Structures are given as C-alpha cells and as structure tokens.
Amino acid sequence: MRSAKQIEGSTGPWEIVIGMEVHAQVSSKSKLFSGAATEFGAEPNAQVSFVDAAMPGMLPVINRYCVEQAVRTGLGLRAAINRVSVFDRKNYFYPDLPAGYQISQYKNPIVGEGEVLIDLPGGETVHVGIERLHLEQDAGKSLHDQHPDHSHVDLNRAGVALMEIVTKPDMRSAEEAAAFLRKLRAILRYLGTCDGNMEEGSMRADVNVSVRKAGAPLGTRCEIKNVNSMRFVAQAVEYEARRQVDILESGGTIRQETRLFDSRAGETRSMRSKEEAHDYRYFPDPDLLPLELDEAFIERIAQSLPELPDDKKSRFIKDYGIPAYDAGVLVAERELADYYEAMTRGADPKLAVNWLNNEILGRLNRDGRSIVDCPVSADANCAILAMITDGTISGKIAKDVLDIVWSEGGDPKQVVETRGLRQVTDTGAIDKAIDAVIAQNPAKVEEVKAKPKLIGWFVGQVMKETGGKANPQVVNDMLKTRLGVPD
Amino acid sequence: MSLPADPTLFTLADARDAVTSKRISSKELTKAYIKAVEAARPLNAFITETPERALAMAEASDARLAKDEARPLEGLPLAIKDLFCTKGVRTTAGSRILSNFVPPYESTVTQNLWDAGAVMLGKLNMDEFAMGSSNETSYFKPVINPWRAKNSNQALVPGGSSGGSAAAVSGFLCLGATATDTGGSIRQPAAVTGTVGIKPTYGRCSRWGTVAFASSLDQAGPITRTVRDAAIMLRHMASVDPKDSTSVDVAVPDYEATLENGVKGMRIGIPKEYRIDGAPPEIEALWQKGAEWLKAAGAELVDISLPHTKYALPVYYIVAPAEASSNLARYDGVRYGHRAAGVKDIVDLYEKSRAEGFGAEVRRRILIGTYVLSAGYYDAYYSRAQKLRTLILRDFTEAFAKCDAILTPATPGPAFAMGEKSADPVTMYLNDVFTVTANLAGLPGISVPGGLTADGLPLGLQVIGKAFDEATVFKVGRSLEQGANFTAKPATWWRV
Numbered sequence: 001m002r003s004a005k006q007i008e009g010s011t012g013p014w015e016i017v018i019g020m021e022v023h024a025q026v027s028s029k030s031k032l033f034s035g036a037a038t039e040f041g042a043e044p045n046a047q048v049s050f051v052d053a054a055m056p057g058m059l060p061v062i063n064r065y066c067v068e069q070a071v072r073t074g075l076g077l078r079a080a081i082n083r084v085s086v087f088d089r090k091n092y093f094y095p096d097l098p099a100g101y102q103i104s105q106y107k108n109p110i111v112g113e114g115e116v117l118i119d120l121p122g123g124e125t126v127h128v129g130i131e132r133l134h135l136e137q138d139a140g141k142s143l144h145d146q147h148p149d150h151s152h153v154d155l156n157r158a159g160v161a162l163m164e165i166v167t168k169p170d171m172r173s174a175e176e177a178a179a180f181l182r183k184l185r186a187i188l189r190y191l192g193t194c195d196g197n198m199e200e201g202s203m204r205a206d207v208n209v210s211v212r213k214a215g216a217p218l219g220t221r222c223e224i225k226n227v228n229s230m231r232f233v234a235q236a237v238e239y240e241a242r243r244q245v246d247i248l249e250s251g252g253t254i255r256q257e258t259r260l261f262d263s264r265a266g267e268t269r270s271m272r273s274k275e276e277a278h279d280y281r282y283f284p285d286p287d288l289l290p291l292e293l294d295e296a297f298i299e300r301i302a303q304s305l306p307e308l309p310d311d312k313k314s315r316f317i318k319d320y321g322i323p324a325y326d327a328g329v330l331v332a333e334r335e336l337a338d339y340y341e342a343m344t345r346g347a348d349p350k351l352a353v354n355w356l357n358n359e360i361l362g363r364l365n366r367d368g369r370s371i372v373d374c375p376v377s378a379d380a381n382c383a384i385l386a387m388i389t390d391g392t393i394s395g396k397i398a399k400d401v402l403d404i405v406w407s408e409g410g411d412p413k414q415v416v417e418t419r420g421l422r423q424v425t426d427t428g429a430i431d432k433a434i435d436a437v438i439a440q441n442p443a444k445v446e447e448v449k450a451k452p453k454l455i456g457w458f459v460g461q462v463m464k465e466t467g468g469k470a471n472p473q474v475v476n477d478m479l480k481t482r483l484g485v486p487d
Numbered sequence: 488m489s490l491p492a493d494p495t496l497f498t499l500a501d502a503r504d505a506v507t508s509k510r511i512s513s514k515e516l517t518k519a520y521i522k523a524v525e526a527a528r529p530l531n532a533f534i535t536e537t538p539e540r541a542l543a544m545a546e547a548s549d550a551r552l553a554k555d556e557a558r559p560l561e562g563l564p565l566a567i568k569d570l571f572c573t574k575g576v577r578t579t580a581g582s583r584i585l586s587n588f589v590p591p592y593e594s595t596v597t598q599n600l601w602d603a604g605a606v607m608l609g610k611l612n613m614d615e616f617a618m619g620s621s622n623e624t625s626y627f628k629p630v631i632n633p634w635r636a637k638n639s640n641q642a643l644v645p646g647g648s649s650g651g652s653a654a655a656v657s658g659f660l661c662l663g664a665t666a667t668d669t670g671g672s673i674r675q676p677a678a679v680t681g682t683v684g685i686k687p688t689y690g691r692c693s694r695w696g697t698v699a700f701a702s703s704l705d706q707a708g709p710i711t712r713t714v715r716d717a718a719i720m721l722r723h724m725a726s727v728d729p730k731d732s733t734s735v736d737v738a739v740p741d742y743e744a745t746l747e748n749g750v751k752g753m754r755i756g757i758p759k760e761y762r763i764d765g766a767p768p769e770i771e772a773l774w775q776k777g778a779e780w781l782k783a784a785g786a787e788l789v790d791i792s793l794p795h796t797k798y799a800l801p802v803y804y805i806v807a808p809a810e811a812s813s814n815l816a817r818y819d820g821v822r823y824g825h826r827a828a829g830v831k832d833i834v835d836l837y838e839k840s841r842a843e844g845f846g847a848e849v850r851r852r853i854l855i856g857t858y859v860l861s862a863g864y865y866d867a868y869y870s871r872a873q874k875l876r877t878l879i880l881r882d883f884t885e886a887f888a889k890c891d892a893i894l895t896p897a898t899p900g901p902a903f904a905m906g907e908k909s910a911d912p913v914t915m916y917l918n919d920v921f922t923v924t925a926n927l928a929g930l931p932g933i934s935v936p937g938g939l940t941a942d943g944l945p946l947g948l949q950v951i952g953k954a955f956d957e958a959t960v961f962k963v964g965r966s967l968e969q970g971a972n973f974t975a976k977p978a979t980w981w982r983v
Contacts, residue, residue, distance in 0.1 A: 022903065041944065048593070050592060053822055054817040054822070055590070055591075055592070055822075055823070056570075056572060056578070056580070056585065056588065056590070056698045056699075056817070057572045057590075057594060057694070057695065057696040057697050057698050058695075058696075059694060059695050059730060059731050059732065060732070061730060061731075061732055062732065089813050091812075091813050091860070093816065093819065093837055095819075095833055097820055098817060098821070098822060099814070099817045100816020100817050100819060101813050101816060151833075153821070240520065271670065279861055279862045281812075281813070281857065281860035281861060281862075281865075283809060283810075283813070283860055283861075283865070286701075286702035286703035286733075286810055287699075287702050287732065287733065288732055288733075289732055336733060372722060
C-alpha cells in the first residue's frame with residue numbers, strides 16, 4: 001500500500017488521480033518538416049522557411065534526426081517502438097498556425113507504452129505508466145503587445161519538433177506529479193533529446209486532475225494547460241484537487257473542461273468546456289508517407305543509449321556502498337553524477353558523497369549555480385578530502401580551505417601551505433596550549449572531574465589557543481590524560 | 488519533310504527539330520506564338536502573358552544554340568497552368584484569394600522544363616483551385632473552347648480544370664502546356680479539345696511548388712497536339728524530388744524512343760463497367776472503333792471487369808474535398824493573398840477573406856470536405872471511402888494480370904455549352920466518370936483524340952496503364968492516334 005497523500009474533506013479522505021501530457025521540444029538544429037533553424041531567442045520570423053509559413057505548394061519532409069530522437073526517448077522510457085506510425089493533420093484556424101492544421105500523430109504514434117520510476121523521499125518507488133509518445137509540430141506565437149490595434153505573429157517556433165509524452169493516470173499527489181516531471185526531465189537530459197528547459201518553454205506540461213473516494217471508479221477530470229514549472233505543477237494540482245473536492249462535497253458535479261493555471265493568483269480557471277472543444281477533423285496527412293522504421297535503425301539507437309538514471313543509481317549503491325537516497329540525489333542530474341564519479345577516483349566514495357551533499361551542493365544553492373559551473377573541480381575536492389584523511393588539516397579547516405578555493409581559486413594544497421593551515425600534531429605545542437588553558441580556568445578543571453562532558457569545552461579552548469590548527473583528536477586524547485577524565 | 492509555313496502549326500517534335508537544326512530561331516518561333524496569344528485573347532486562355540520573359544528566354548536559347556549547347560527542349564515556347572508556382576510571376580490558381588500572389592520560388596515541374604531549355608509564354612487560365620470540369624469556376628472568367636459545333640457560333644467550354652491548357656494547345660497558342668489532373672483535369676479537357684493529355688503515375692512528377700487541391704490525387708502532366716509531343720514533354724517534367732515525399736524514385740525512360748514500337752502481341756483490356764446508361768451512342772461507337780484499330784495493329788482484346796467502378800465517383804467526391812478542405816485552410820488572409828478590409832477581429836478576418844476570396848464551387852467543396860471529416864461522420868464517409876479506394880486499386884491490379892493496358896472512353900460526351908451544366912453540380916461531376924478511377928488508383932492515363940461527333944466536335948479515347956508503365960500507355964496511345972488519323976483543326980474564328 002502506497003502512502004499517497006490524500007486530501008481531507010468533510011466527508012472523509014479523497015484520493016487525487018493525476019495524469020500528464022508533457023510537450024518536450026526535440027533538441028534538433030532544424031524543424032520537424034523543414035530545414036529552418038530552431039535556436040531560441042532569434043529575431044521574430046528570422047527562422048521561417050516557406051514550408052513553415054505554409055506558402056502555396058510547399059510540402060513537408062520529415063527530419064530524420066527528429067525521428068531518431070523520438071525513438072531514443074522511447075527506448076529511454078522503456079517503451080515499445082512502433083515499426084509503422086502515421087502523421088495526421090489536426091485542423092483548426094489560428095493565426096500562429098499558418099497551414100490551418102498541425103501535423104501530429106493521432107491513431108498511430110511512433111512510441112507506445114512504457115514506464116517511468118519515481119523515487120519518493122520516504123524511499124518508496126512509484127511506477128508511472130507511459131501511454132504513448134508522438135511527434136508533432138509546435139505552433140508559432142501571437143504577440144499582442146507590439147502595436148496598439150494589431151496583433152503580430154512570430155513563426156520562429158512554428159514547425160519546431162515536439163514530443164508529446166502522455167502518461168497513464170498513475171500519480172496520486174502533487175509531490176508525485178512534480179517528482180515525475182523531474183524524473184522525466186532527467187531522463188530526457190541524459191538522453192540528450194530535450195534540454196528540459198521549462199523557462200524557455202522547451203518542456204511544458206498539461207496536467208489532468210480528478211478526485212475519487214478510495215476504490216471508486218475514476219472521477220471526471222479537468223485538464224490544466226501549459227503549466228511551466230515544477231513548483232506550479234504541484235500548486236496547480238493542490239488547488240485543483242481541493243476545488244473539485246469542495247464542489248463534490250457541496251453536492252455538485254465536475255464538468256470536464258480545460259483550465260489554465262494562473263501562477264500569480266495560485267489558482268486554476270476555466271478556459272473552455274468539453275462542448276466548446278474543437279472538432280479537429282484528424283485525417284492522415286496525404287503529403288507524408290507512413291513512417292516505417294527498420295530493426296537495424298532501432299537497434300543502432302538502442303546501442304548508443306547512455307546509462308540512464310535508474311541504472312546509474314543501482315550501480316552507485318552497489319559499487320560505492322552509498323545510501324539509496326544519496327544515490328538518487330546524485331543521479332538526478334547527469335552532470336552531478338559525473339562530478340561525483342570523478343571524485344570517487346581520488347577519494348573514498350562515502351566521504352565524497354557526504355562532502356558533496358553537505359558542502360558543495362549547499363554552496364551551489366547559496367550562489368544559485370548548478371554543478372556545471374561549480375568553481376571547484378572534483379580533483380580539488382579530492383585533494384581536500386585527502387588532506388583530512390592523512391591528518392594534514394581538520395574537517396573544520398577543510399571547509400575554510402574550500403571557501404578560499406571556491407572564491408579565489410587555487411590549489412588546495414598550496415592554500416594550506418601558504419596560509420599555514422596545516423594542523424598541529426606536535427604534542428609539545430599542544431601541551432603548551434593545554435597548560436595555558438588549565439592555568440586560566442582552575443574552576444572548570446574542578447568541574448570537569450564531576451562532569452566529563454565538559455571536556456568538549458576544553459577542546460574548544462585549546463583549539464582557539466592554537467588558532468584552530470591543532471589536530472582535535474590529539475587534543476582530545478591529551479586533555480583526557482591531563483584532566484584525568486576516563487575514556 | 489515539309490513543315491507548315493506558319494510555325495505555330497508545328498508539333499513540338501517538329502519545332503524541336505527545326506530549332507536545333509537552326510531552320511528557325513527560338514526568337515522567331517516565340518514571336519509567332521506571342522502574336523498568336525495576343526490574337527487569341529477572346530479565348531481567355533491566359534491569365535498572365537509573359538512576352539518579355541519569353542523573348543529573353545528565347546534569346547538565351549538562341550545563344551546556347553549558337554554554341555551548340557542545346558538542351559532537349561531548347562527554345563520551345565510552352566505555357567504553364569496557373570497552378571504551378573513561377574518565381575516572380577503571379578500565380579493565382581484561378582482564384583481571387585491568390586489574385587495578387589507572386590511566388591518567390593519555382594515549382595519543380597516548371598524548373599525541370601526551364602532546365603531543359605523551354606521558354607515560358609505565360610500562365611494559363613483554369614478552374615479555381617482546379618475544381619471544375621468546364622473552366623467556368625475561374626475567378627478570371629471562363630475559357631472558351633476554340634472548337635465550335637458545325638454551323639453554330641455558340642461558345643463551348645474547353646473542359647476543366649486545365650481548360651486554359653487545352654484551349655491554348657488546340658488553338659495553336661503554344662507548343663504544349665503543363666496541366667494537372669486530380670480527377671480528370673488533364674484528360675477530360677484534352678478529349679473535348681482534340682488534344683493529347685497524359686496524367687502520369689502518382690509520384691512521377693513532383694508536386695512541390697504546385698498549388699495543392701487534393702494531395703493524394705494531384706498529378707502534373709502535359710497537354711500537347713500529338714502523342715509524341717506528350718512523350719517528349721512528360722520526360723522533362725517528371726523527376727523524383729527530395730522535397731516531395733510522395734514522389735517516387737523510378738527512372739524516367741525515353742518514352743519517345745519506344746513510341747513507335749507498336750502494340751503487336753499486347754493484351755488490351757475492355758472493362759464492361761465503363762458501358763454506362765445514358766452515354767451518347769457516339770461514345771460507344773468510338774470506343775468500338777478504338778478497339779478495332781488496336782486489334783488491326785496486332786493487339787489482342789480482352790474482356791475485363793473492374794467491379795468497383797461504380798463507387799469511384801462518390802469515393803472521389805469524398806476524398807478530394809476532404810483533402811481540399813484542409814489544403815485550402817492556409818488561405819486565411821493573414822500572410823499573403825486576398826485580405827478583406829474593415830474586419831473587426833480575427834474570426835471576422837478569416838470569414839470575410841475566405842468568403843470573398845473563394846468562389847461558389849470551392850466553398851461547396853470545402854464544406855463537403857469539412858463535413859465528411861467531422862466527428863461522427865468520419866467513419867461513415869472518409870474512412871469508408873478510403874476502404875473503397877483500396878478495392879478500386881485491387882480491381883486494377885487483378886485486371887492487369889490479364890492485360891497490359893485498358894481502353895475506355897475519355898469522357899461521357901463532347902464539349903458542352905457554357906452554362907449548360909454549371910447549375911447542377913452533380914451533372915458536372917459526371918464528366919469525370921471515366922477518369923477518376925486512374926487518380927484513385929494512382930495509375931497513368933492518356934486521352935487521345937479519336938474522332939469527331941456528327942456535330943464536328945472532338946471526342947477522346949483513354950488508355951490506362953500499369954503504375955510507372957507510361958511507356959506502354961504512350962505506345963497504345965500512338966497506335967490509336969495512327970488508327971484515328973485525327974487531322975481536324977478548329978477554325979480560327981477568334982482571329983478578327
């Protein structure tokens with residue numbers, strides 16, 4: 001039994017059921033059916049071919065690279081790859097849809113059923129079924145703020161390849177929904193098939209939410225369109241589930257409709273009901289032949305797949321003996337996992353993961369940086385860890401060294417040498433410091449005999465006396481002897 | 488061989504030989520045609536004349552000829568159906584909605600012709616978006632058939648949708664013309680103007696740069712005065728094209744080289760389902776004659792059956808409008824073409840631009856197409872039509888196990904009077920009854936003049952061949968041409 005969060009209503013707990021449709025922009029230099037470029041941030045209408053602008057007589061030609069990326073993604077989602085798929089036209093009028101139809105895949109998508117595993121903080125693993133993945137064109141963008149009484153259209157995005165990834169209704173909480181999206185993004189980034197950049201719109205989610213009493217059939221769902229951050233997904237689900245429970249408990253019924261999430265107000269609002277939905281008049285695009293994939297094509301892509309997060313996590317647990325939770329954190333980002341692995345080549349894997357979790361990630365978070373632009377290399381970290389292990393510096397000094405290297409750069413060993421941070425293990429020097437502390441604090445010396453825990457205070461004083469450079473373990477041992485505190 | 492004094496009466500083959508042997512310059516020939524085109528304005532065959540461009544192209548051809556660098560169609564003046572996009576030359580598709588559209592690109596088919604050295608005289612009138620069988624749906628007014636019935640001054644239609652192409656070729660306004668055929672739009676106008684028209688196998692000519700009507704049916708082909716001319720011209724229109732995913736990579740043979748090989752030993756299928764009630768006896772009689780000519784030339788006649796023929800017309804009038812309703816959605820007044828003035832919002836812009844920009848027949852087919860694709864009707868119409876289309880193709884596949892080519896009438900009758908059928912769309916649609924099957928099955932079909940009616944109007948015979956076997960279609964067509972010995976010409980009544 002899974003400990004999915006339920007929401008409390010006046011009639012008892014309700015279960016939230018969530019499914020998702022994620023639009024992931026294929027990482028490709030050119031569009032799905034034309035040679036036009038796809039770079040983000042170009043001048044409006046600078047990346048538009050005659051095909052994208054739907055000029056008379058223009059015909060689409062499928063971009064082989066985008067097909068490969070879709071197959072690659074399908075394999076990464078452990079999904080069935082359909083040997084034959086069909087491109088259909090989805091017909092509707094909109095200024096940013098030049099042809100009056102979007103080329104998509106309707107009845108026969110390129111990728112069939114698959115699965116994504118998500119790890120919850122409690123250690124549970126949830127299986128989220130993938131219903132399908134299909135290729136389709138993105139639309140352009142209407143600009144309403146360029147002219148007082150005209151709308152402008154930018155077709156740079158028109159025709160860009162998207163993968164629409166549809167899940168089964170397998171998620172049961174806002175946390176699971178956000179965790180799914182994070183995991184999906186990690187897989188896509190590992191595969192290199194989508195950059196997963198939600199701010200630039202290269203990954204967007206439509207979230208289907210319904211509620212039901214435990215064991216009851218699925219409730220009527222509402223689709224929340226174009227939610228563009230992990231945080232908003234969680235907020236939108238929470239708000240929408242609560243809204244539906246309130247309606248049901250006050251005797252109402254849920255209307256199947258499309259809603260949008262207003263991130264400023266933190267609420268969902270109705271866009272259009274099922275009755276107002278378009279009739280898209282799908283039919284197979286007669287300009288394109290059915291897409292047929294041969295075994296060799298699929299096999300070649302399968303051979304080139306990288307190690308994916310789940311496999312990497314298992315390997316980290318097994319090879320490095322680190323806890324599952326830590327391994328999960330590390331593999332969530334391919335670059336972080338790579339950084340960690342680089343560290344394991346020069347440091348104890350367990351020390352390395354703790355150091356990474358406690359020191360590096362904290363500082364990155366503070367600076368708003370990602371691991372890719374971490375100012376300290378994996379090797380430098382190894383050097384610091386090695387100096388702790390061989391007693392050259394204390395754990396505390398190690399953090400100071402890290403701070404110095406972090407902000408000023410440099411080789412950790414040299415930093416330790418030039419700044420005289422090497423820890424003192426010379427018992428003579430420590431003895432002197434102990435003498436001084438004992439001489440200054442006769443009352444405490446009496447006290448520690450009854451309260452052995454007070455030894456910690458003495459260690460601190462001696463450390464202060466030595467400017468933090470004394471080896472704390474040595475200080476501790478020597479103090480015990482001098483003060484007559486038993487081990 | 489003696490050639491006529493008037494070079495516009497040359498066949499394309501004769502003109503080619505005369506130009507390459509420098510008996511006439513391209514410029515002389517082109518000038519003669521420019522004059523003929525000007526004189527024939529009452530026929531309304533052209534939407535846009537391009538005499539300056541024609542002369543410039545002719546001069547360039549003459550320069551090449553002088554250096555003995557002649558290409559296969561060097562210096563030969565042709566005219567282009569206004570459905571093919573021509574770079575820098577207005578391309579209207581016969582519609583108001585594209586009445587101001589100047590393409591910044593050249594269609595693959597016309598580019599192939601220019602690369603072979605041909606000269607462009609101008610852009611030819613046509614039914615709007617190729618939807619029609621009489622050229623009466625053109626926004627640029629109907630084309631008038633050069634042919635008239637004996638002792639009559641009544642204006643007749645030239646067929647459609649390639650009515651401008653057929654009229655220009657039969658009226659000696661060009662050596663040959665490009666045309667397109669979605670349900671019979673090359674073969675039917677060719678038949679009623681005494682010209683030759685071939686719709687090649689689907690995929691033979693690239694559709695890139697040709698304004699789309701129904702993508703799974705549209706094919707380009709030539710209309711010419713002889714079978715040989717069609718064989719020459721098609722070879723230089725056809726090509727596999729990486730820009731058209733439905734074009735097919737099958738080598739284009741030299742059709743002219745095998746043209747005279749005859750039909751001896753060939754099996755010619757006569758499909759019983761093409762005998763239709765109510766067809767004029769002259770049609771049936773001509774069909775008989777055609778069969779006899781082929782038999783006399785050594786072919787064997789075989790009775791065949793194409794049992795799903797009766798469904799072809801209804802299937803066509805579901806599939807073609809369905810595709811058209813989607814293909815024509817791009818004409819929305821936003822990026823190019825006609826845009827209505829004084830609109831209040833985007834929906835108003837679409838509705839007014841399209842209502843003003845499209846004529847009645849185009850609007851009718853968009854509505855039919857939208858209907859048959861709608862939720863709840865798709866299975867009953869579009870889906871069933873596709874299944875029947877498969878059966879129609881299977882009929883042909885089975886028939887071709889027993890024969891090498893199929894002989895049928897090209898049309899159910901001769902050219903009719905303007906206005907005679909335009910009030911009743913269903914009567915108009917029946918013009919395509921013998922031709923739509925080849926489009927639905929993607930097969931090559933040629934129309935060859937067979938003779939004249941008692942009223943002196945041309946009638947055509949159709950030969951349908953196996954996929955990519957245009958060579959056989961041309962051979963059979965050539966044999967019919969020899970049997971018919973069709974030499975009649977329309978009186979040049981339009982030259983005042």
